[in-house]
Structures are given as C-alpha cells and as structure tokens.
Amino acid sequence: xxxxxxxxxxxxxxxxxxxxxxxxxxxxxxxxxxxxxxxxxxxxxxxxxxxxxxxxxxxxxxxxxxxxxxxxxxxxxxxxxxxxxxxxxxxxxxxxxxxxxxxxxxxxxxxxxxxxxxxxxxxxxxxxxxxxxx
Amino acid sequence: xxxxxxxxxxxxxxxxxxxxxxxxxxxxxxxxxxxxxxxxxxxxxxxxxxxxxxxxxxxxxxxxxxxxxxxxxxxxxxxxxxxxxxxxxxxxxxxxxxxxxxxxxxxxxxxxxxxxxxxxxxxxxxxxxxxxxx
Amino acid sequence: xxxxxxxxxxxxxxxxxxxxxxxxxxxxxxxxxxxxxxxxxxxxxxxxxxxxxxxxxxxxxxxxxxxxxxxxxxxxxxxxxxxxxxxxxxxxxxxxxxxxxxxxxxxxxxxxxxxxxxxxxxxxxxxxxxxxxx
Amino acid sequence: xxxxxxxxxxxxxxxxxxxxxxxxxxxxxxxxxxxxxxxxxxxxxxxxxxxxxxxxxxxxxxxxxxxxxxxxxxxxxxxxxxxxxxxxxxxxxxxxxxxxxxxxxxxxxxxxxxxxxxxxxxxxxxxxxxxxxx
Numbered sequence: 001x002x003x004x005x006x007x008x009x010x011x012x013x014x015x016x017x018x019x020x021x022x023x024x025x026x027x028x029x030x031x032x033x034x035x036x037x038x039x040x041x042x043x044x045x046x047x048x049x050x051x052x053x054x055x056x057x058x059x060x061x062x063x064x065x066x067x068x069x070x071x072x073x074x075x076x077x078x079x080x081x082x083x084x085x086x087x088x089x090x091x092x093x094x095x096x097x098x099x100x101x102x103x104x105x106x107x108x109x110x111x112x113x114x115x116x117x118x119x120x121x122x123x124x125x126x127x128x129x130x131x132x133x134x
Numbered sequence: 135x136x137x138x139x140x141x142x143x144x145x146x147x148x149x150x151x152x153x154x155x156x157x158x159x160x161x162x163x164x165x166x167x168x169x170x171x172x173x174x175x176x177x178x179x180x181x182x183x184x185x186x187x188x189x190x191x192x193x194x195x196x197x198x199x200x201x202x203x204x205x206x207x208x209x210x211x212x213x214x215x216x217x218x219x220x221x222x223x224x225x226x227x228x229x230x231x232x233x234x235x236x237x238x239x240x241x242x243x244x245x246x247x248x249x250x251x252x253x254x255x256x257x258x259x260x261x262x263x264x265x266x267x268x
Numbered sequence: 269x270x271x272x273x274x275x276x277x278x279x280x281x282x283x284x285x286x287x288x289x290x291x292x293x294x295x296x297x298x299x300x301x302x303x304x305x306x307x308x309x310x311x312x313x314x315x316x317x318x319x320x321x322x323x324x325x326x327x328x329x330x331x332x333x334x335x336x337x338x339x340x341x342x343x344x345x346x347x348x349x350x351x352x353x354x355x356x357x358x359x360x361x362x363x364x365x366x367x368x369x370x371x372x373x374x375x376x377x378x379x380x381x382x383x384x385x386x387x388x389x390x391x392x393x394x395x396x397x398x399x400x401x402x
Numbered sequence: 403x404x405x406x407x408x409x410x411x412x413x414x415x416x417x418x419x420x421x422x423x424x425x426x427x428x429x430x431x432x433x434x435x436x437x438x439x440x441x442x443x444x445x446x447x448x449x450x451x452x453x454x455x456x457x458x459x460x461x462x463x464x465x466x467x468x469x470x471x472x473x474x475x476x477x478x479x480x481x482x483x484x485x486x487x488x489x490x491x492x493x494x495x496x497x498x499x500x501x502x503x504x505x506x507x508x509x510x511x512x513x514x515x516x517x518x519x520x521x522x523x524x525x526x527x528x529x530x531x532x533x534x535x536x
Contacts, residue, residue: 053211053212054211054212056211057209057211057212058212058214060205060209061205061206061209061214061217064202064205064206065202065206065221067202068198068199068201068202071194071195071198072195072198072199075191075194075195077187077188077190077191078187078188078191078192080192080195080228080231082227082231083195083224083227083228083231086220086223086224086227086228087199087224087227087228089220089223089224090217090220090221090223090224093216093217093220093221094214094217094220094221097214097216097217
C-alpha cells in the first residue's frame with residue numbers, strides 16, 4: 001500500500017505541523033474507521049445483536065468521524081488550526097466512547113477486543129496531535 | 135422528498151432531545167454538505183481557481199463534517215451527549231470558517247454567496263442544538 | 269434550505285446533462301441517504317433487531333452509495349460519462365435491494381415503509397438519468 | 403495498524419467470498435482513497451492548479467467511491483452479489499479514469515505519479531474480485 005508519508009512528502013505546500021505525528025494520526029484514523037466498520041457488521045451477525053445495539057451505533061459514529069478526520073488532516077492547503085483542534089477533540093471523544101463500549105464486550109467478542117485497541121490507539125494519536133497543535 | 139421529521143417520529147426509542155431543533159440541525163447539515171460540495175466544484179471551474187484554493191479546501195472539510203454530523207444526529211440508539219457536543223462544536227467551527235472564506239468572495243461568485251448563507255444557517259442550527267444539550 | 273438547482277445554476281461550466289433530471293437525482297440521493305441512515309438506526313432499536321440484521325446492512329450500503337452518488341453528480345467539472353453511468357447503475361442496484369428488503373417489513377415497521385418509498389424514488393431517478401445519459 | 407484480515411477472521415458469519423482477495427481489495431480501496439484525497443489537495447496547492455481542475459475532481463470522485471467500496475466489502479452480513487458487482491465495476495471505472503488523468507501529469511507531479519499507481523493497484527484488485535464473484 002502507498003504510505004501516508006510518501007504523499008505528505010510530495011505536497012507542494014506542506015505546512016508547519018510535525019509530519020511524523022500527522023502521518024501517525026492519519027494512519028490510525030484510517031485503520032480505526034475500517035476496524036469500526038468491520039466491528040459494527042460483525043456485531044450485527046451475532047445472535048445477541050439486541051445487546052450490542054449501542055456498540056453498533058458507536059462503531060458507526062466512530063467510523064464516520066475517523067474517516068473525516070483522516071481526510072481533513074490529509075488536506076494541507078489553507079490549514080485551519082481551530083477547525084483541526086475541534087475535530088481532533090471530537091474524534092478523540094468518539095474513539096474513547098467506542099473503546100469503552102467495545103471493552104465491555106471484549107471478553108466475549110474478539111472483534112470488539114481488536115476494535116477497542118484500534119480506538120485506543122486512535123484516541124492517543126489524536127491527543128498527541130492536539131498537544132502538538134497547542 | 136421524505137422529511138427528516140417523518141423518520142424521527144417513527145423511531146422506536148426517540149430519546150430526550152427536542153425533535154424540532156434536532157430535525158432542523160439535521161436538515162441544515164444535509165443542505166450545507168450538498169451546497170459546499172457544489173461550491174468546491176464551482177470554484178474548481180473558475181478561471182481564478184488559484185485564488186480559490188483555500189475556499190475549495192474549506193468547502194470540502196465543511197461538506198465532510200456536515201455529512202457526518204447529519205448521520206450522527208440521525209442516530210438515536212445509545213445517544214452519547216459528550217460525543218454529540220464535541221461534534222457539534224467541530225461542525226459549528228468548520229461552518230464558521232467556511233462562511234467567512236466564502237463571504238470574502240461573495241460579491242464575485244454567486245455560488246460562494248449562497249454557500250456562505252448555508253454555512254451560517256448550519257452554524258446557527260449547531261449552536262442552537264448545543265445550547266439545548268446544555 | 270438551499271435548493272440543489274440554485275447551486276447548479278451558478279456553476280461556471282454547467283455541462284450538457286439535463287439540469288432538471290440531474291437536480292432531481294441529486295435530491296433523491298440526498299433524501300434517500302438520510303432516510304436509510306435513520307432506518308438503519310430505527311431497526312437497531314427494535315426488539316426484533318436480530319431479524320432485521322440484513323435490513324440494517326442494506327440500509328448502510330444504500331446510505332453510503334447514495335451519498336457518494338449525490339456528491340459525484342453535484343460535481344460538473346470534467347464530467348466523465350463512463351464513471352457516472354457505472355455509479356448510477358450501482359446506486360440503482362442498491363436502492364432496488366434496499367427497497368425490496370424494507371418492503372418485506374413495511375407492514376410491521378413504519379420506518380421501513382417510508383424508507384422503501386425513498387429507495388424506490390431514488391432508484392427511479394437514477395434510472396431516468398441513466399436513460400438520458402444514453 | 404489493525405489488519406483487515408484480523409477483523410475478517412473474527413466475523414461470526416464470514417460468507418463464501420475468498421478472504422485473501424477480499425482483504426486485498428479492501429486494503430487497496432482504503433489506500434487509494436487516502437492517496438486520492440492527498441493528491442486532490444496537493445494539486446490544489448500547485449501554481450498550475452487551473453490545469454489540474456479535472457485531476458482534482460477525479461481524485462475526489464475516486465476517494466469517495468473507494469471509501470464506500472471498502473465499507474461495503476467490509477460488511478459481510480446479508481451479502482448481496484448484484485450490488486457488490488455493480489459497485490466493483492463503478493470503483494474499477496473511477497480508478498481507471500483517475501489513473502489515466504494522474505498519469506498524464508505524472509512526469510511533472512510526484513503526487514500524481516504515486517496516485518496513479520495506487521489507482522492502478524485498486525483497479526486491478528476490483529477486477530480480480532469481480533472475476534472471483536463470477
């Protein structure tokens with residue numbers, strides 16, 4: 001697969017944000033979105049789906065928000081620190097909520113265990129980038 | 135077109151959020167996303183697109199974030215006030231940024247004038263819903 | 269709300285596609301995406317969600333594909349008839365599948381009844397636009 | 403990053419599609435979407451953006467469609483071969499169009515060169531999966 005960093009390094013107007021932290025956050029958002037989409041669908045196929053309704057919903061929110069965060073962070077033209085910070089806070093919030101929800105079923109559903117880990121990594125990457133943006 | 139309210143009223147677990155304000159915010163997000171997508175593309179076809187690069191970028195961010203906000207607000211199963219508030223703040227921030235950018239070209243580009251208005255209405259609807267969520 | 273037609277009429281390079289049919293297809297895609305997102309979540313909150321798993325899944329696919337079709341049709345710069353036709357065929361296919369699935373629960377779930385109607389209107393609008401594109 | 407295959411292997415109702423080809427197609431769609439988002443924004447920051455307007459537009463279409471294809475392929479509950487085939491055809495069409503467009507600037511813009519490669523890989527993965535689906 002094409003690396004996120006390869007594309008960052010070819011941008012004609014790269015901007016001031018640390019490229020390592022940026023690339024890591026984009027990668028974690030992309031991975032978390034895919035994992036949450038998979039977890040929502042795996043939950044849907046479980047016999048006990050009625051008990052997993054909140055998990056499906058939170059997975060869908062997390063997938064949507066991580067996908068948008070990846071796209072907004074990937075764009076470097078006309079960088080807006082206020083929008084970026086507000087979005088990273090929202091993304092960290094939904095990753096935290098999704099991690100918490102998935103952790104509560106992690107011992108019974110391997111997809112929730114893996115998904116909780118992806119959410120925690122993404123939450124951390126958002127928090128790390130927020131700290132750098134000041 | 136199916137109204138947002140028709141679907142809200144058929145939900146088996148509607149929740150405590152005021153349905154009027156919720157429906158209005160979803161409608162404004164959906165309209166703003168479509169309008170920003172159109173404005174980004176109209177800017178791309180302008181002769182002076184080089185001067186509109188930041189406008190295209192902000193339009194794309196605003197379209198993405200409004201679409202996700204509409205989806206998250208539409209979901210009522212397992213409502214999470216913290217995630218909703220953080221997302222509404224991010225959506226209001228990007229609508230404000232996009233309105234400001236489009237307003238600066240509004241006298242030369244009718245698509246930017248209309249888009250700025252859609253962004254201001256969406257920003258207001260997000261702020262109104264935030265005030266209700268406390 | 270801003271009308272889709274207002275934005276189409278301000279585009280500096282409008283292209284050859286009939287604007288009435290285009291606007292109608294965009295509007296139906298936007299409405300269908302919102303309705304399917306709502307139906308998926310309403311299904312999730314039903315007691316009998318285990319019997320609605322396929323409906324949730326089809327709703328999610330239909331929402332995703334209608335949103336993308338709306339965005340691609342909204343863009344008029346560098347129109348590509350081959351991509352547009354292939355996408356309209358995929359969108360009509362998922363609308364047909366979602367309508368069929370929702371129709372099978374329409375007597376028990378009002379959200380499925382409304383959703384099936386939105387899907388049928390969107391399927392028709394895609395087919396109509398396909399016929400015009402030749 | 404969480405691997406696509408890890409999540410596929412934990413699904414309670416995996417279905418009949420070859421998991422290797424499925425995982426590869428999802429991975430290529432996810433990578434292509436991120437790369438096209440980056441290429442669109444890099445084009446926007448080029449001095450000669452006016453000559454790259456069609457490239458930006460095709461990048462945006464390709465990013466949107468690859469993201470949806472990844473999501474639809476990730477879902478395995480209630481698999482629908484007709485929708486999947488129509489979507490894979492549309493995704494292959496937009497990848498081909500985007501590759502062709504980016505290849506025409508590949509000698510002047512490294513981001514277009516890398517993006518064209520990601521599009522060709524994704525087009526191939528879609529065609530391979532289509533062949534398997536029969």
